[in-house]
Amino acid sequence: MSDAVQPTAAEVRAAADALKAAIDRHLAAIEGRTAAPEAADADAAVFAAFNELAAAGEVYDELLYDVYDEVTPFEVPSTENGVPYEGPEVPEALSVFIRRDYTVVDPRRLLAQAQRVADLDPEAGDLGFADNDEGPARGMQPALGVLFGEFDPDELASRHKEFGLEEGDATLWVTAGDEPAEPGEWLAAPFDSVDPERVVCRFDISEAFEEDGLDSVG
Numbered sequence: 001m002s003d004a005v006q007p008t009a010a011e012v013r014a015a016a017d018a019l020k021a022a023i024d025r026h027l028a029a030i031e032g033r034t035a036a037p038e039a040a041d042a043d044a045a046v047f048a049a050f051n052e053l054a055a056a057g058e059v060y061d062e063l064l065y066d067v068y069d070e071v072t073p074f075e076v077p078s079t080e081n082g083v084p085y086e087g088p089e090v091p092e093a094l095s096v097f098i099r100r101d102y103t104v105v106d107p108r109r110l111l112a113q114a115q116r117v118a119d120l121d122p123e124a125g126d127l128g129f130a131d132n133d134e135g136p137a138r139g140m141q142p143a144l145g146v147l148f149g150e151f152d153p154d155e156l157a158s159r160h161k162e163f164g165l166e167e168g169d170a171t172l173w174v175t176a177g178d179e180p181a182e183p184g185e186w187l188a189a190p191f192d193s194v195d196p197e198r199v200v201c202r203f204d205i206s207e208a209f210e211e212d213g214l215d216s217v218g
Contacts, residue, residue: 091176106164
């Protein structure tokens with residue numbers, strides 16, 4: 001048994017009252033912005049109230065679970081590690097960051113599919129794999145180049161079994177920008193510009209969620 005002090009029913013009630021107060025402040029901030037939409041601090045007040053509401057909801061949800069083994073029927077969206085959104089309310093530009101992991105479970109199938117594509121393009125050249133009892137000895141890198149060059153990421157994701165792949169974790173982040181990037185500006189380091197405070201929303205897929213009885217995080 002843990003030596004940590006367990007929360008009490010009174011703490012749950014106090015957290016519920018704090019959540020109610022945070023809801024009132026959030027609504028008041030929205031009403032204030034509606035009444036004076038051009039006020040300089042109107043958006044800042046709404047964002048601050050939103051963050052307070054998110055924090056109060058998280059505290060209440062955790063205490064409710066610890067004391068009563070119950071959860072709330074809603075989820076307050078947040079970014080990685082609970083970092084609140086601090087970007088523009090109406091972004092001028094959006095960036096989408098995607099990562100999908102795969103395991104190569106059937107190298108022969110992958111190479112065969114790549115060879116099929118290459119056969120239709122004489123300029124693709126010889127993939128250079130050996131068909132022998134020891135398995136594919138060469139050509140994995142050019143084969144992957146052929147497949148990912150021919151099919152877009154979404155098609156590969158939907159047909160991954162055809163290519164000898166098994167899906168792993170996946171995540172998609174949508175981030176807000178102040179203005180569109182200049183052509184070629186970020187190509188040298190495409191993922192270095194991710195700012196956690198500008199993540200508008202994210203969607204995660206993982207077997208870990210299935211084990212926990214969850215589907216995704218958004």
